[in-house]
Amino acid sequence: MKYLYCALVLCAVFATGWSIKCWDCRSDADPKCSDPFDNTTFAITDCKQQKLAHLGNLQSTMCRKIRQKIHGVWRYIRSCAYLGEPGIQGDERFCLMRTGTYNIFMEYCTCNSKDGCNTGSLKGLSPSLLISTVCFFLWKIV
Template sequence: MKSNVHVLWLFGIIGIIIIGSEAGTKWQKQDDKKPELLCYVCNSLYDTRCADPFDPYTLGYIDCNLKDPPGHLNSTLKPILCRKTVQRVDGKIRVVRGCGYIPDKRDDKECVRRLGTHNVQVTYCACKKSFCNGAHSLLTNPSISFKLGTAILLIKFTYF
């Protein structure tokens, strides 16, 4: 009977952590007609914190809806995704993160790698959720990492 109480207590704590961490973002929506698309915007050539491994807590982000599209695009285009591009030219790596305006059938799927002439390689990733251009691994997502780590600690201290 005592172990059942511990299990219920453990699941209750995990539930509170998950619900609490998700609830904090719901009030931040400003307008249902124009939802925020928050993306990291940086270039590792100018700021080494933009490179991988990426630490999203040390770098800012912007609401892409408040940013004008680049000059070479139609000014009526609206941002629809976040991008991360890794360029390798002659062994030098540059990471560029930003807002995206043109959809592609590969968005929200695996990253695409392209090889070019003269030792040029580009890996391109696009995703449609806020903050998704920070990292592309489940375990490097700050929210999931926090939840997973908390659950492991609770289980460890409850049963061992």
């Protein structure tokens, strides 16, 4: 019976992990979207529910945060990401930076490690710690 409870918990956790939820906002529309990010007034977006017509059936599997400086004005854009890879060569700690002419700077940070990973600095509970804690308590109860 203990193994059944652990299997059910693991299935529930992994079933919700197949889609990602990301913050979706723009700092030019709401200043709380800039850094430091204040997510108290934003609802997190289920990227599985978003469809972009020009991408066909492509599903979003990542979150993206774009920081751009155009003519001295900083903007932040947080959204679901459809193309690319997390971070640089799979390492989410690094962002892709681009500069251009006419005083333009852009930084793309892409992640898929957890829901809401496009906050920039979110402290959260480790999924593996949560799973092991639940399994431990279920083991002791049964």
